[in-house]
Amino acid sequence: MTTLPEIYAARIADGRLTHDTAQEAVLPEFERIRAAIAQPVKKGLFRKAPEPPKGLYLWGGVGRGKSMLMDLFVESLNAPARRVHFHAFMQEIHAAIHAARQRGVEDAIKPVAKSVSDSVRLLAFDEMQITDITDAMIVGRLFEQLFAAGVVVVTTSNRVPDDLYKDGLNRQIFLPFIDMLKTRMVVQELASPTDYRQDRLSGAQVYFAPNDAAAKTEINRIWEELTHGQQDSLTLFVQGREVELPRFHNGVARVKFYDLCGKMLGPADYLALADAVRVLIIEDIPRLSRSNFNEAKRFVTLIDALYEAKVRLIVSAAAEPEMLYVEGTGTFEFERTASRLREMQAADWGEV
Incomplete structure (x- = not known):
């Protein structure tokens, strides 16, 4: 044996x-x-x-x-x-x-x-x-x-x-x-001095814009490296609602933007998510404006929850943070979200 x-x-x-x-x-x-x-x-x-x-x-x-x-x-x-x-x-x-x-x-x-x-x-x-x-x-x-x-x-x-x-x-x-x-x-x-998860992301690109084939390829590579090709699912039960994370393994989750921001989710859901994951990959973030104002508001709430919980964030988006939301009600408030998206790209983000 x-x-x-x-x-x-x-x-x-x-x-x-x-x-x-x-x-x-x-x-x-x-x-x-x-x-x-x-x-x-x-x-x-x-x-x-x-x-x-x-x-x-x-x-x-x-x-x-x-x-x-x-x-x-x-x-x-x-x-x-x-x-x-x-x-x-x-x-x-x-x-x-x-x-x-x-x-x-x-x-x-x-x-x-x-x-x-x-x-x-x-x-x-x-x-x-x-x-x-x-x-x-x-x-x-x-x-x-x-x-x-x-x-x-x-x-x-x-x-x-x-x-x-x-x-x-x-x-x-x-x-x-x-x-x-x-x-x-x-x-x-386990008192190892090495943070292997952080090392795999340290200095690596974690914000991909534009959201093209190259971004998809790189995010696939990061996902495989972080999960070793394994995949489970996780369902969060929050105040009678179910928040599905169909791609999840060892504290790493991978979702589409509309899976989290296109549904009727709120602060409690995002806080539960931030509590359950250590690394979150969000794909296909679109440009935000008055035409998808509700999705934009949820996205702001989501980023706030992830930021406060020090969750490591990897995204693919239609534009750089400062250019995601450039017209419509809420552009001023979104400046803080853009700033946080920038800060969360730092090599040492999420270290404890």
Whole structure:
């Protein structure tokens, strides 16, 4: 059986990865879990199932390779496992709980947790973060039942456990969940000095105008490089609405302008989007004027949300920022948006 350190070394040897001492240092934790999961579960009347291994909470700065290591780990498993963005998982849980309550189930979390634990032995989450009070209210009981059922959890995060839901409303009810994570999982920092995601974009063109074939080709290249050719989808549920991100992977999303600004979306939707992604590619931004004033207003709101959340932005547009909106009501207000679009092109934009 090939181990995680062997897989990592092979990727370095064939040029797909660059050696990183900090990444290499966390491989034994992944390998510990992989080896334990690989052991067959002996079933029988008098045979007690072995204790599942402790999970792993891997935290560190953006772009350090946490998601890449998670991909290698999940690919190496030979047991039922699911790799999912934490935000998407929690949206699914909320929908399932709502459906259970509609059926009259009093304790809706219990059947939802059982459905998850019956389907997998391991859950691999990307980017665990808790910013919503509804998430904070249910994760404790949900994870308690998942752990009790023997589900192993591996997650990445940009925050240490103690900083989850920091300054959140009624945070005291959330603190037992943090203690549970630290008991059930090994907490380890990935302390690489290199921001690989930022390095891939640092100094690179991220604003393409005009929106021509060359722009499309370059954005395709950036998308492939950031996602390694993999693609999922993410649905955000915001105040009863669904915001679809059909092209999404590891915190990187790719959308068309009209997917976000041509629909009846508002500040809450854009704030949820900014919270869920770290890199956003917006294609086909048209010239804006009184003829598409509503779309222009939404675009201003969207850029404000992305700017405040320090989301890395890559766009293709019909014109440079200052020439996108040159006539009609709102041209003065758009000057700030144009300025922000310029600022967001900086090589160090989004660094934390």
